[in-house]
Amino acid sequence: MKVSKSYKWELLALLSVAFFFHQADRALFSVMLIPIQNELGLTDGQMGAIGSWMFATLAVMVPIAGFMGDRLSRKWIITCSLIFWSCATALTGMATGVVGLILFRSVATGGGESFYAPSAYALIASYHKKTRSLAFSVHQAALYVGLMCSGYLAGMIEAAFGWRMVFYLFGGAGVLLGLVFIFRLKDAPAESQPDKPVAVSKPSVWESIRVLVKTPSALLATAGFCAVVFVNNAYVFWAPTFVMEKFKSSATPMTLTQAAGGTMLYHHLAAFAAIMAGGVLTDWAVSRYPRFRLLLQGTALLLGAPMIYWIGVANGVTATWIAMAGYGIFRGLFEVNTHASLFDVVPARFRSSAVGLMTMTAFFLGTVPPKMIGKFCDLHGKVAGIQQGFTVLAFAYVLGAIAIFCSMLFTFNRDRVVE
Numbered sequence: 001m002k003v004s005k006s007y008k009w010e011l012l013a014l015l016s017v018a019f020f021f022h023q024a025d026r027a028l029f030s031v032m033l034i035p036i037q038n039e040l041g042l043t044d045g046q047m048g049a050i051g052s053w054m055f056a057t058l059a060v061m062v063p064i065a066g067f068m069g070d071r072l073s074r075k076w077i078i079t080c081s082l083i084f085w086s087c088a089t090a091l092t093g094m095a096t097g098v099v100g101l102i103l104f105r106s107v108a109t110g111g112g113e114s115f116y117a118p119s120a121y122a123l124i125a126s127y128h129k130k131t132r133s134l135a136f137s138v139h140q141a142a143l144y145v146g147l148m149c150s151g152y153l154a155g156m157i158e159a160a161f162g163w164r165m166v167f168y169l170f171g172g173a174g175v176l177l178g179l180v181f182i183f184r185l186k187d188a189p190a191e192s193q194p195d196k197p198v199a200v201s202k203p204s205v206w207e208s209i210r211v212l213v214k215t216p217s218a219l220l221a222t223a224g225f226c227a228v229v230f231v232n233n234a235y236v237f238w239a240p241t242f243v244m245e246k247f248k249s250s251a252t253p254m255t256l257t258q259a260a261g262g263t264m265l266y267h268h269l270a271a272f273a274a275i276m277a278g279g280v281l282t283d284w285a286v287s288r289y290p291r292f293r294l295l296l297q298g299t300a301l302l303l304g305a306p307m308i309y310w311i312g313v314a315n316g317v318t319a320t321w322i323a324m325a326g327y328g329i330f331r332g333l334f335e336v337n338t339h340a341s342l343f344d345v346v347p348a349r350f351r352s353s354a355v356g357l358m359t360m361t362a363f364f365l366g367t368v369p370p371k372m373i374g375k376f377c378d379l380h381g382k383v384a385g386i387q388q389g390f391t392v393l394a395f396a397y398v399l400g401a402i403a404i405f406c407s408m409l410f411t412f413n414r415d416r417v418v419e
Helices: 007-031 033-040 044-069 074-092 098-113 116-127 132-161 163-184 205-213 216-246 256-286 292-313 317-335 338-343 348-366 368-380 382-415
Strands: none
Touching: 007 033, 007 044, 007 074, 007 098, 007 116, 007 132, 007 163, 007 216, 007 256, 033 044, 033 098, 033 163, 033 216, 044 074, 044 098, 044 116, 044 205, 044 216, 044 348, 044 368, 074 098, 074 116, 074 163, 116 132, 116 338, 116 348, 132 163, 132 256, 132 317, 132 338, 205 216, 205 348, 216 256, 216 292, 216 317, 216 338, 216 348, 216 368, 216 382, 256 292, 256 317, 292 317, 292 338, 292 382, 338 348, 348 368, 368 382
Protein backbone atom coordinates (compact mmCIF):
# COMPACT_ATOMS: atom_id res chain seq x y z
CA MET A 1 0.00 0.00 0.00
CA LYS A 2 1.45 3.33 -1.10
CA VAL A 3 0.62 6.60 0.61
CA SER A 4 1.82 10.14 0.03
CA LYS A 5 4.73 11.47 2.03
CA SER A 6 2.45 14.04 3.65
CA TYR A 7 -0.02 11.42 4.85
CA LYS A 8 1.91 10.88 8.07
CA TRP A 9 0.79 14.36 9.16
CA GLU A 10 -2.82 13.72 8.15
CA LEU A 11 -2.68 10.49 10.14
CA LEU A 12 -1.33 12.38 13.14
CA ALA A 13 -4.11 14.97 12.84
CA LEU A 14 -6.83 12.31 12.65
CA LEU A 15 -5.51 10.38 15.62
CA SER A 16 -5.02 13.55 17.64
CA VAL A 17 -8.68 14.48 17.18
CA ALA A 18 -9.67 10.95 18.22
CA PHE A 19 -7.44 11.22 21.29
CA PHE A 20 -9.15 14.52 22.13
CA PHE A 21 -12.46 12.67 22.44
CA HIS A 22 -10.79 9.68 24.09
CA GLN A 23 -9.62 11.83 26.98
CA ALA A 24 -12.51 14.30 27.05
CA ASP A 25 -14.98 11.41 27.32
CA ARG A 26 -12.94 9.86 30.11
CA ALA A 27 -12.87 13.15 32.06
CA LEU A 28 -16.59 13.87 31.75
CA PHE A 29 -17.55 11.75 34.72
CA SER A 30 -15.20 13.52 37.13
CA VAL A 31 -16.36 16.92 35.88
CA MET A 32 -20.01 15.87 36.37
CA LEU A 33 -19.35 13.99 39.61
CA ILE A 34 -21.22 16.37 41.93
CA PRO A 35 -24.46 16.74 39.91
CA ILE A 36 -24.52 12.98 39.19
CA GLN A 37 -23.92 12.20 42.87
CA ASN A 38 -26.59 14.65 44.01
CA GLU A 39 -29.25 13.43 41.57
CA LEU A 40 -28.65 9.71 42.10
CA GLY A 41 -27.85 9.88 45.84
CA LEU A 42 -24.54 7.99 45.70
CA THR A 43 -21.81 7.94 48.38
CA ASP A 44 -18.19 9.03 47.86
CA GLY A 45 -17.14 5.39 48.11
CA GLN A 46 -19.57 4.40 45.35
CA MET A 47 -18.33 7.23 43.12
CA GLY A 48 -14.74 6.14 43.67
CA ALA A 49 -15.70 2.54 42.90
CA ILE A 50 -17.14 3.61 39.52
CA GLY A 51 -13.74 5.07 38.61
CA SER A 52 -11.93 1.98 39.83
CA TRP A 53 -14.20 -0.28 37.76
CA MET A 54 -13.37 1.73 34.67
CA PHE A 55 -9.63 1.47 35.19
CA ALA A 56 -9.95 -2.25 35.98
CA THR A 57 -11.80 -2.77 32.68
CA LEU A 58 -9.07 -0.89 30.83
CA ALA A 59 -6.42 -3.01 32.51
CA VAL A 60 -8.12 -6.28 31.57
CA MET A 61 -8.87 -5.36 27.96
CA VAL A 62 -5.81 -3.39 26.88
CA PRO A 63 -3.39 -6.35 26.61
CA ILE A 64 -5.92 -8.09 24.37
CA ALA A 65 -6.06 -4.91 22.32
CA GLY A 66 -2.26 -4.89 22.11
CA PHE A 67 -2.02 -8.49 20.90
CA MET A 68 -4.72 -7.79 18.29
CA GLY A 69 -2.90 -4.64 17.14
CA ASP A 70 0.17 -6.70 16.16
CA ARG A 71 -1.97 -9.17 14.20
CA LEU A 72 -5.00 -7.38 12.70
CA SER A 73 -5.73 -4.13 10.87
CA ARG A 74 -4.88 -1.23 13.15
CA LYS A 75 -7.15 1.04 11.10
CA TRP A 76 -10.23 -1.02 11.90
CA ILE A 77 -9.30 -1.60 15.52
CA ILE A 78 -9.00 2.17 16.07
CA THR A 79 -12.15 3.01 14.10
CA CYS A 80 -14.36 0.41 15.79
CA SER A 81 -12.94 1.40 19.19
CA LEU A 82 -13.82 5.07 18.60
CA ILE A 83 -17.39 4.34 17.53
CA PHE A 84 -17.97 1.85 20.36
CA TRP A 85 -16.74 4.05 23.22
CA SER A 86 -18.62 7.06 21.81
CA CYS A 87 -21.87 5.07 21.82
CA ALA A 88 -21.14 3.98 25.41
CA THR A 89 -20.52 7.60 26.41
CA ALA A 90 -23.90 8.61 24.99
CA LEU A 91 -25.59 5.72 26.84
CA THR A 92 -24.04 6.93 30.12
CA GLY A 93 -26.51 9.80 29.97
CA MET A 94 -29.32 7.25 30.38
CA ALA A 95 -27.98 5.74 33.64
CA THR A 96 -30.32 5.80 36.65
CA GLY A 97 -28.08 4.34 39.37
CA VAL A 98 -24.70 2.93 40.27
CA VAL A 99 -25.24 -0.28 38.25
CA GLY A 100 -26.00 1.67 35.08
CA LEU A 101 -22.99 3.93 35.59
CA ILE A 102 -20.68 0.95 36.07
CA LEU A 103 -22.13 -0.79 33.01
CA PHE A 104 -22.11 2.14 30.58
CA ARG A 105 -19.34 4.29 32.05
CA SER A 106 -16.88 1.80 33.46
CA VAL A 107 -17.29 -1.41 31.49
CA ALA A 108 -18.53 -0.25 28.07
CA THR A 109 -16.66 3.07 27.78
CA GLY A 110 -13.50 1.70 29.40
CA GLY A 111 -13.61 -1.44 27.27
CA GLY A 112 -13.98 0.56 24.08
CA GLU A 113 -11.25 3.04 24.92
CA SER A 114 -8.78 0.28 25.78
CA PHE A 115 -8.48 -0.75 22.12
CA TYR A 116 -7.35 2.68 20.93
CA ALA A 117 -3.89 3.33 22.38
CA PRO A 118 -1.87 0.19 21.45
CA SER A 119 -2.75 0.41 17.76
CA ALA A 120 -2.62 4.22 17.61
CA TYR A 121 0.86 4.56 19.09
CA ALA A 122 2.23 1.74 16.93
CA LEU A 123 0.68 3.32 13.83
CA ILE A 124 2.21 6.71 14.61
CA ALA A 125 5.61 5.10 15.21
CA SER A 126 5.39 3.33 11.82
CA TYR A 127 5.01 6.62 9.94
CA HIS A 128 7.22 8.82 12.15
CA LYS A 129 10.79 7.67 12.68
CA LYS A 130 12.96 10.79 12.74
CA THR A 131 10.06 12.89 14.05
CA ARG A 132 8.79 10.35 16.60
CA SER A 133 9.05 12.44 19.77
CA LEU A 134 7.46 15.42 18.03
CA ALA A 135 4.62 13.25 16.71
CA PHE A 136 3.98 11.70 20.11
CA SER A 137 4.07 15.17 21.65
CA VAL A 138 1.41 16.49 19.27
CA HIS A 139 -0.74 13.42 19.91
CA GLN A 140 -0.31 13.73 23.67
CA ALA A 141 -1.11 17.44 23.47
CA ALA A 142 -4.55 16.44 22.20
CA LEU A 143 -5.06 14.71 25.56
CA TYR A 144 -4.39 17.97 27.38
CA VAL A 145 -6.64 19.97 25.05
CA GLY A 146 -9.39 17.41 25.54
CA LEU A 147 -9.16 17.61 29.30
CA MET A 148 -8.97 21.41 29.31
CA CYS A 149 -11.94 21.84 27.02
CA SER A 150 -14.03 19.14 28.65
CA GLY A 151 -13.97 20.98 31.96
CA TYR A 152 -15.40 24.21 30.59
CA LEU A 153 -17.62 22.77 27.85
CA ALA A 154 -19.15 20.14 30.12
CA GLY A 155 -19.73 22.72 32.85
CA MET A 156 -21.54 25.08 30.48
CA ILE A 157 -23.65 22.32 28.92
CA GLU A 158 -24.58 20.99 32.35
CA ALA A 159 -25.61 24.44 33.54
CA ALA A 160 -27.91 24.88 30.53
CA PHE A 161 -29.26 21.39 29.88
CA GLY A 162 -28.23 19.08 32.76
CA TRP A 163 -25.51 16.47 33.08
CA ARG A 164 -27.16 13.88 30.83
CA MET A 165 -26.94 16.12 27.76
CA VAL A 166 -23.16 16.37 28.26
CA PHE A 167 -22.78 12.65 27.59
CA TYR A 168 -25.22 12.68 24.67
CA LEU A 169 -23.34 15.46 22.84
CA PHE A 170 -19.80 14.21 23.38
CA GLY A 171 -20.79 10.66 22.46
CA GLY A 172 -22.58 11.76 19.29
CA ALA A 173 -19.59 13.82 18.13
CA GLY A 174 -17.31 10.80 18.55
CA VAL A 175 -19.57 8.62 16.41
CA LEU A 176 -19.45 11.20 13.59
CA LEU A 177 -15.64 11.23 13.77
CA GLY A 178 -15.64 7.44 13.51
CA LEU A 179 -17.47 7.69 10.19
CA VAL A 180 -14.67 9.94 8.88
CA PHE A 181 -12.09 7.35 9.97
CA ILE A 182 -13.75 4.68 7.83
CA PHE A 183 -12.74 6.61 4.69
CA ARG A 184 -9.53 8.45 5.68
CA LEU A 185 -7.54 6.29 8.12
CA LYS A 186 -4.97 3.94 6.58
CA ASP A 187 -2.84 1.12 7.89
CA ALA A 188 0.94 1.49 7.69
CA PRO A 189 2.90 -0.13 4.88
CA ALA A 190 4.46 -3.44 5.94
CA GLU A 191 7.48 -2.48 8.04
CA SER A 192 9.40 -5.56 6.90
CA GLN A 193 9.34 -4.75 3.16
CA PRO A 194 12.36 -2.62 2.25
CA ASP A 195 12.83 -3.79 -1.37
CA LYS A 196 10.70 -6.88 -1.94
CA PRO A 197 7.94 -8.57 -0.01
CA VAL A 198 9.10 -10.74 2.85
CA ALA A 199 6.76 -13.08 4.65
CA VAL A 200 6.98 -12.40 8.36
CA SER A 201 5.05 -14.54 10.80
CA LYS A 202 2.91 -12.79 13.36
CA PRO A 203 4.37 -13.00 16.88
CA SER A 204 2.64 -15.33 19.29
CA VAL A 205 1.12 -14.04 22.50
CA TRP A 206 3.85 -15.78 24.49
CA GLU A 207 6.59 -14.20 22.35
CA SER A 208 5.08 -10.76 22.96
CA ILE A 209 4.94 -11.28 26.71
CA ARG A 210 8.45 -12.71 26.80
CA VAL A 211 9.95 -9.72 24.96
CA LEU A 212 8.62 -7.33 27.57
CA VAL A 213 9.36 -9.50 30.61
CA LYS A 214 12.92 -10.27 29.49
CA THR A 215 13.80 -6.65 28.74
CA PRO A 216 14.71 -4.89 32.02
CA SER A 217 14.54 -1.43 30.46
CA ALA A 218 10.98 -2.11 29.26
CA LEU A 219 9.98 -3.22 32.77
CA LEU A 220 11.52 -0.10 34.31
CA ALA A 221 9.80 2.11 31.72
CA THR A 222 6.56 0.40 32.72
CA ALA A 223 7.26 1.16 36.39
CA GLY A 224 7.71 4.85 35.61
CA PHE A 225 4.50 4.88 33.58
CA CYS A 226 2.68 3.18 36.45
CA ALA A 227 3.60 6.07 38.73
CA VAL A 228 2.28 8.61 36.23
CA VAL A 229 -1.02 6.77 35.68
CA PHE A 230 -1.44 6.21 39.44
CA VAL A 231 -1.38 9.98 39.95
CA ASN A 232 -3.24 10.97 36.77
CA ASN A 233 -6.20 8.72 37.50
CA ALA A 234 -6.65 10.19 40.96
CA TYR A 235 -6.15 13.77 39.77
CA VAL A 236 -8.66 13.65 36.93
CA PHE A 237 -11.24 11.87 39.08
CA TRP A 238 -11.01 13.85 42.35
CA ALA A 239 -9.30 17.21 41.70
CA PRO A 240 -12.39 19.14 40.47
CA THR A 241 -14.37 18.04 43.55
CA PHE A 242 -11.41 18.83 45.82
CA VAL A 243 -11.10 22.42 44.60
CA MET A 244 -14.84 23.08 44.77
CA GLU A 245 -15.19 21.65 48.29
CA LYS A 246 -11.97 23.21 49.62
CA PHE A 247 -12.96 26.75 48.73
CA LYS A 248 -16.76 26.59 49.03
CA SER A 249 -16.64 28.60 52.27
CA SER A 250 -14.42 31.34 50.84
CA ALA A 251 -15.65 34.87 50.12
CA THR A 252 -16.23 33.88 46.46
CA PRO A 253 -17.16 30.19 46.34
CA MET A 254 -16.59 28.46 43.00
CA THR A 255 -19.22 27.14 40.65
CA LEU A 256 -18.79 23.68 39.16
CA THR A 257 -17.72 25.23 35.86
CA GLN A 258 -15.03 27.34 37.58
CA ALA A 259 -13.68 24.49 39.69
CA ALA A 260 -13.68 21.87 36.93
CA GLY A 261 -12.49 24.31 34.28
CA GLY A 262 -9.66 25.74 36.38
CA THR A 263 -8.52 22.32 37.56
CA MET A 264 -8.25 21.09 34.00
CA LEU A 265 -7.05 24.34 32.41
CA TYR A 266 -4.05 25.36 34.52
CA HIS A 267 -2.67 21.84 34.86
CA HIS A 268 -3.09 20.79 31.25
CA LEU A 269 -2.12 24.13 29.72
CA ALA A 270 1.23 23.85 31.52
CA ALA A 271 1.55 20.22 30.43
CA PHE A 272 0.73 21.22 26.84
CA ALA A 273 3.53 23.81 26.77
CA ALA A 274 5.99 21.37 28.34
CA ILE A 275 5.26 18.51 25.99
CA MET A 276 5.48 20.61 22.83
CA ALA A 277 8.82 22.08 23.87
CA GLY A 278 10.02 18.70 25.10
CA GLY A 279 9.21 16.94 21.83
CA VAL A 280 11.40 19.23 19.74
CA LEU A 281 14.16 19.16 22.35
CA THR A 282 14.13 15.37 22.66
CA ASP A 283 14.32 14.64 18.92
CA TRP A 284 17.40 16.91 18.78
CA ALA A 285 19.07 15.60 21.94
CA VAL A 286 18.50 11.86 21.48
CA SER A 287 20.54 11.80 18.27
CA ARG A 288 23.50 13.01 20.36
CA TYR A 289 22.76 11.31 23.70
CA PRO A 290 20.38 8.31 23.37
CA ARG A 291 19.70 8.16 27.12
CA PHE A 292 18.37 11.72 27.15
CA ARG A 293 14.76 10.50 27.15
CA LEU A 294 15.34 8.70 30.44
CA LEU A 295 17.24 11.60 31.99
CA LEU A 296 14.34 13.91 31.17
CA GLN A 297 11.71 11.47 32.44
CA GLY A 298 13.46 10.68 35.72
CA THR A 299 14.11 14.33 36.48
CA ALA A 300 10.49 15.22 35.69
CA LEU A 301 9.14 12.64 38.13
CA LEU A 302 11.52 13.69 40.88
CA LEU A 303 10.65 17.38 40.56
CA GLY A 304 6.95 16.67 40.08
CA ALA A 305 6.57 14.96 43.47
CA PRO A 306 6.69 18.14 45.61
CA MET A 307 4.24 19.84 43.23
CA ILE A 308 1.72 17.04 43.81
CA TYR A 309 2.12 17.30 47.58
CA TRP A 310 1.70 21.08 47.37
CA ILE A 311 -1.69 20.68 45.63
CA GLY A 312 -3.02 19.03 48.77
CA VAL A 313 -1.66 21.51 51.30
CA ALA A 314 -1.87 24.84 49.40
CA ASN A 315 -3.88 27.37 51.40
CA GLY A 316 -5.22 29.69 48.69
CA VAL A 317 -6.78 29.37 45.27
CA THR A 318 -3.83 30.98 43.49
CA ALA A 319 -1.34 28.71 45.25
CA THR A 320 -3.44 25.69 44.28
CA TRP A 321 -3.49 26.71 40.61
CA ILE A 322 0.29 27.25 40.66
CA ALA A 323 0.86 23.83 42.21
CA MET A 324 -1.39 22.20 39.60
CA ALA A 325 0.48 24.00 36.82
CA GLY A 326 3.83 22.89 38.26
CA TYR A 327 2.63 19.30 38.35
CA GLY A 328 1.48 19.74 34.74
CA ILE A 329 4.91 20.92 33.57
CA PHE A 330 6.68 17.89 34.96
CA ARG A 331 3.96 15.49 33.85
CA GLY A 332 4.31 16.87 30.31
CA LEU A 333 8.09 16.49 30.32
CA PHE A 334 7.66 12.83 31.29
CA GLU A 335 4.91 12.08 28.79
CA VAL A 336 6.96 13.42 25.86
CA ASN A 337 8.72 10.07 25.86
CA THR A 338 6.34 7.59 27.50
CA HIS A 339 6.02 5.41 24.41
CA ALA A 340 9.21 6.49 22.64
CA SER A 341 11.23 5.18 25.59
CA LEU A 342 9.44 1.85 25.38
CA PHE A 343 9.94 1.64 21.62
CA ASP A 344 13.67 2.32 22.08
CA VAL A 345 14.01 -1.12 23.69
CA VAL A 346 11.21 -3.15 22.01
CA PRO A 347 11.37 -4.36 18.36
CA ALA A 348 8.79 -2.87 15.98
CA ARG A 349 6.77 -6.06 15.49
CA PHE A 350 5.98 -6.21 19.23
CA ARG A 351 5.03 -2.57 19.77
CA SER A 352 1.25 -2.84 20.07
CA SER A 353 1.60 -5.76 22.45
CA ALA A 354 4.20 -3.90 24.53
CA VAL A 355 1.94 -0.84 24.83
CA GLY A 356 -0.95 -3.10 25.80
CA LEU A 357 1.00 -4.91 28.51
CA MET A 358 2.50 -1.69 29.87
CA THR A 359 -0.91 -0.02 29.97
CA MET A 360 -2.51 -3.08 31.58
CA THR A 361 0.00 -3.03 34.41
CA ALA A 362 -0.38 0.71 34.94
CA PHE A 363 -4.16 0.65 34.94
CA PHE A 364 -4.39 -2.29 37.31
CA LEU A 365 -2.44 -0.16 39.78
CA GLY A 366 -4.50 2.83 38.66
CA THR A 367 -7.66 1.20 40.01
CA VAL A 368 -6.38 1.84 43.53
CA PRO A 369 -6.29 5.67 43.93
CA PRO A 370 -9.92 6.60 43.03
CA LYS A 371 -11.30 4.03 45.46
CA MET A 372 -8.58 4.74 48.05
CA ILE A 373 -9.29 8.47 48.10
CA GLY A 374 -13.03 7.78 48.18
CA LYS A 375 -12.50 5.74 51.36
CA PHE A 376 -10.34 8.52 52.83
CA CYS A 377 -13.22 10.92 52.12
CA ASP A 378 -15.77 8.64 53.80
CA LEU A 379 -13.55 8.48 56.91
CA HIS A 380 -12.26 12.06 57.16
CA GLY A 381 -14.40 14.22 54.87
CA LYS A 382 -13.75 15.25 51.27
CA VAL A 383 -11.07 17.89 51.82
CA ALA A 384 -9.00 16.05 54.44
CA GLY A 385 -9.40 12.73 52.62
CA ILE A 386 -8.21 14.08 49.29
CA GLN A 387 -5.31 15.89 50.99
CA GLN A 388 -4.16 12.56 52.43
CA GLY A 389 -4.45 11.06 48.97
CA PHE A 390 -2.16 13.65 47.38
CA THR A 391 0.57 12.79 49.89
CA VAL A 392 0.44 9.17 48.74
CA LEU A 393 0.47 10.28 45.10
CA ALA A 394 3.64 12.34 45.60
CA PHE A 395 5.43 9.30 47.00
CA ALA A 396 4.43 7.30 43.90
CA TYR A 397 6.28 9.83 41.70
CA VAL A 398 9.47 9.35 43.74
CA LEU A 399 9.32 5.58 43.22
CA GLY A 400 8.79 6.08 39.49
CA ALA A 401 11.85 8.36 39.28
CA ILE A 402 14.01 5.70 40.91
CA ALA A 403 12.90 3.13 38.31
CA ILE A 404 13.68 5.42 35.36
CA PHE A 405 17.12 6.36 36.67
CA CYS A 406 17.93 2.66 37.17
CA SER A 407 17.15 2.05 33.51
CA MET A 408 19.28 5.00 32.40
CA LEU A 409 22.29 3.96 34.49
CA PHE A 410 22.25 0.17 34.30
CA THR A 411 20.17 -1.43 31.53
CA PHE A 412 19.40 0.90 28.63
CA ASN A 413 22.63 0.55 26.62
CA ARG A 414 22.30 -3.24 26.62
CA ASP A 415 18.58 -3.30 25.73
CA ARG A 416 18.50 -0.54 23.12
CA VAL A 417 17.04 -1.41 19.68
CA VAL A 418 18.64 0.63 16.87
CA GLU A 419 16.38 1.19 13.84
